[in-house]
Amino acid sequence: MKQDATTSEIIEREYRAGFVTDIESENIPAGLSEDVVRLISTKKNEPQWLLDWRLKAYRHWLTMTEPSWQNVHYPPIDYQSIVYYSAPKQAKKGPKSLAEVDPKLLATYEKLGVPLHERARLAGVAVDAVFDSVSVATTFRAKLEEVGVIFCSFSEAVQNHPELVKKWLGSVVPYTDNFFATLNSAVFSDGSFCYIPKGVRCPMELSTYFRINTANTGQFERTLIVAEEGSYVSYLEGCTAPIRDENQLHAAVVELVALDRAQIKYSTVQNWYPGDKNGKGGIYNFVTKRGKCQGQGSKISWTQVETGSAITWKYPSCILQGDDSIGEFYSVAVTNNHQQADTGTKMIHIGKNTRSTIVSKGISAGHGQNTYRGLVKIGKNAENGRNYSQCDSLLVGDKCGAHTFPYIEVLNSSAQMEHEASTSKIGEDQIFYFQQRGISAEDAVSMIVNGFCKEVFKELPMEFAVEAQKLLGVSLEGSVG
Amino acid sequence: MLEVKDLHASVGGNTILRGVNLSVPAGEVHAIMGPNGSGKSTLAHVLAGRPGYEVTKGVVRYKGRDLLAMSPEERAREGVFLAFQYPVEISGVSNVYFLKAAANAIRKHRGQPELDAIDFLALVKEKARVVAIDESLIKRPVNEGFSGGEKKRNEIFQMAVLDPALAILDETDSGLDIDALRIVAAGVNQLRSPERAMVLVTHYQRLLDYIVPDVVHVLLDGRIVRSGGKDLALELEKKGYEWLEAPAGSR
Numbered sequence: 063m064k065q066d067a068t069t070s071e072i073i074e075r076e077y078r079a080g081f082v083t084d085i086e087s088e089n090i091p092a093g094l095s096e097d098v099v100r101l102i103s104t105k106k107n108e109p110q111w112l113l114d115w116r117l118k119a120y121r122h123w124l125t126m127t128e129p130s131w132q133n134v135h136y137p138p139i140d141y142q143s144i145v146y147y148s149a150p151k152q153a154k155k156g157p158k159s160l161a162e163v164d165p166k167l168l169a170t171y172e173k174l175g176v177p178l179h180e181r182a183r184l185a186g187v188a189v190d191a192v193f194d195s196v197s198v199a200t201t202f203r204a205k206l207e208e209v210g211v212i213f214c215s216f217s218e219a220v221q222n223h224p225e226l227v228k229k230w231l232g233s234v235v236p237y238t239d240n241f242f243a244t245l246n247s248a249v250f251s252d253g254s255f256c257y258i259p260k261g262v263r264c265p266m267e268l269s270t271y272f273r274i275n276t277a278n279t280g281q282f283e284r285t286l287i288v289a290e291e292g293s294y295v296s297y298l299e300g301c302t303a304p305i306r307d308e309n310q311l312h313a314a315v316v317e318l319v320a321l322d323r324a325q326i327k328y329s330t331v332q333n334w335y336p337g338d339k340n341g342k343g344g345i346y347n348f349v350t351k352r353g354k355c356q357g358q359g360s361k362i363s364w365t366q367v368e369t370g371s372a373i374t375w376k377y378p379s380c381i382l383q384g385d386d387s388i389g390e391f392y393s394v395a396v397t398n399n400h401q402q403a404d405t406g407t408k409m410i411h412i413g414k415n416t417r418s419t420i421v422s423k424g425i426s427a428g429h430g431q432n433t434y435r436g437l438v439k440i441g442k443n444a445e446n447g448r449n450y451s452q453c454d455s456l457l458v459g460d461k462c463g464a465h466t467f468p469y470i471e472v473l474n475s476s477a478q479m480e481h482e483a484s485t486s487k488i489g490e491d492q493i494f495y496f497q498q499r500g501i502s503a504e505d506a507v508s509m510i511v512n513g514f515c516k517e518v519f520k521e522l523p524m525e526f527a528v529e530a531q532k533l534l535g536v537s538l539e540g541s542v543g
Numbered sequence: 544m545l546e547v548k549d550l551h552a553s554v555g556g557n558t559i560l561r562g563v564n565l566s567v568p569a570g571e572v573h574a575i576m577g578p579n580g581s582g583k584s585t586l587a588h589v590l591a592g593r594p595g596y597e598v599t600k601g602v603v604r605y606k607g608r609d610l611l612a613m614s615p616e617e618r619a620r621e622g623v624f625l626a627f628q629y630p631v632e633i634s635g636v637s638n639v640y641f642l643k644a645a646a647n648a649i650r651k652h653r654g655q656p657e658l659d660a661i662d663f664l665a666l667v668k669e670k671a672r673v674v675a676i677d678e679s680l681i682k683r684p685v686n687e688g689f690s691g692g693e694k695k696r697n698e699i700f701q702m703a704v705l706d707p708a709l710a711i712l713d714e715t716d717s718g719l720d721i722d723a724l725r726i727v728a729a730g731v732n733q734l735r736s737p738e739r740a741m742v743l744v745t746h747y748q749r750l751l752d753y754i755v756p757d758v759v760h761v762l763l764d765g766r767i768v769r770s771g772g773k774d775l776a777l778e779l780e781k782k783g784y785e786w787l788e789a790p791a792g793s794r
Binding site: 486489490491492494495496497498499500501502503505509510512513514516 | 591592593594595614615616618619620624625627630631633634635636637640641642644645648649652684685701705
């Protein structure tokens with residue numbers, strides 16, 4: 063009766079981005095070898111130095127083993143069964159304008175609520191859309207060029223601004239960094255590039271929308287953002303994928319560089335396909351995100367809302383090298399059904415008077431396992447380094463788990479560290495209290511969860527915050543009662 | 544308003560209610576008294592539809608409809624209000640936001656337009672005076688860090704805002720000092736109306752000095768064993784409950 067109607071509604075609403083776009087794509091055969099690395103580089107018409115960099119990464123990767131310290135469990139990944147390059151077939155050189163983009167691709171983004179037509183865009187957000195391995199469209203480019211902001215796909219940056227790419231690529235996440243970042247360095251196919259010149263406040267939010275479409279494809283994109291002295295940029299990242307029974311690998315790298323007094327605000331709403339109720343399918347999200355506050359008084363702020371992926375493994379970090387620099391990390395991570403997340407941050411204090419703030423909110427429902435893992439390191443020259451960390455966990459039901467692993471290393475006695483942690487549970491008595499006042503159980507959970515996440519949501523740009531709240535509601539539907 | 548017939552209910556396999564009969568017309572205040580473990584709170588929770596309370600037999604009609612067939616939130620939207628003996632704390636959700644969601648869920652159910660923030664705040668300010676609740680409490684998370692008395696006052700405040708047809712007050716007097724009791728009772732008295740029925744569940748006669756009931760029922764071993772006027776409460780105060788104990792073997 064009534065109960066059934068709601069249940070079926072919930073199932074229908076479960077993952078709205080789970081459709082497949084029927085579009086002809088150009089794939090290379092599955093598997094990884096030096097030839098594949100060369101092939102990707104050739105397809106992208108890359109300069110020799112970049113191919114050499116990729117090959118160094120590939121050779122280094124062969125000597126590495128997959129990390130096993132994280133608190134997630136999954137069957138071994140067969141790296142030879144993955145397709146490392148897939149691109150929607152279209153004009154050889156890539157579209158010059160939106161008019162040249164395949165209408166099916168535009169329709170895909172339309173359906174996801176990311177319209178690429180500049181006319182129809184929400185005012186003030188420029189979008190770079192990445193479909194499988196390549197960037198299909200970047201909007202508002204001309205307007206950004208007026209103030210000198212470069213915002214384009216990574217491939218275009220390699221062609222048009224090689225000196226910038228060469229200077230900064232790998233400067234924050236070297237190709238030797240870790241298993242997944244090294245793999246990415248060898249095979250990355252596209253991504254976004256963003257350069258804010260000295261003293262420029264970027265006039266609009268920049269946004270990249272990642273979409274995995276083709277089956278058995280890994281997505282390995284790279285984002286590089288450089289903010290010159292005194293500049294400011296706010297960057298948004300969104301992700302979705304179709305519903306598929308097989309797991310798909312996503313191993314991205316994001317590098318941020320902030321020079322003197324520059325500020326970068328990086329926000330993510332990650333909604334990769336999480337797998338079904340029984341844990342079948344879903345994206346393996348192994349991502350390396352790191353920002354370097356290289357200049358004096360610079361600031362990098364990460365805000366993430368992680369609701370998707372079967373497995374999330376990511377630690378957006380800040381290297382606080384410049385004196386008086388500031389690092390921030392605000393995170394909401396949700397695990398429902400059989401999702402697993404091991405996420406957190408690293409704040410590496412090197413310069414004097416550096417400050418960092420960590421606010422992590424983990425929500426576990428169903429059989430979800432949620433781990434916060436964070437490192438705060440105060441180097442021996444980091445006089446007056448300060449950190450404030452707050453890690454809160456919220457449990458919905460009694461089959462889920464929350465784990466917290468804070469690591470603290472202090473080598474300078476003038477440091478001030480604060481750490482707060484809490485675990486709470488949405489109890490049946492709380493739900494009943496809401497119901498007795500006329501509020502349904504679903505709304506009750508959503509109100510409690512939104513209250514729990516308030517501190518993080520307020521860091522998100524307005525439209526994103528609304529999106530995140532809705533997403534959270536959908537992710538947790540059916541988790542009570 | 545409320546008709547309870549031969550109601551049997553159990554909690555965790557233990558039978559608590561063993562045939563309750565009760566009729567509360569609109570405009571009346573009925574007190575249900577009884578010793579610990581007699582089933583008073585169970586009755587209150589069964590009427591509100593708390594999960595885990597299993598009705599094994601009997602009928603409950605509310606405004607002529609089958610109350611037991613309704614979900615807890617449906618009952619609330621139809622005007623059943625339970626003032627909890629132990630109101631839970633809900634961190635992160637402010638009292639006023641919580642109440643607005645509740646009020647609008649009820650209004651929506653009745654086909655009324657939802658109140659916007661400004662109209663709602665005006666309503667809240669007006670009702671806050673009923674129980675002399677401090678405005679700072681309204682903005683704080685629901686019941687979080689409230690004293691026992693503040694929690695009880697908050698329940699009556701919520702009742703004033705939600706304007707129920709049937710109000711069930713579960714041990715609202717417990718844990719209140721005499722001043723708080725007076726304030727809460729005054730609030731309840733202001734909410735007495737010809738359209739509203741109230742059921743006061745209480746252990747002590749003390750509350751009834753301030754809220755004078757139309758009828759007093761004595762609940763013993765899951766059954767109402769005696770009903771009478773307000774004098775019955777005074778008699779209980781003097782004699783205790785033993786003299787009403789059902790003779791052994793009749794259970």
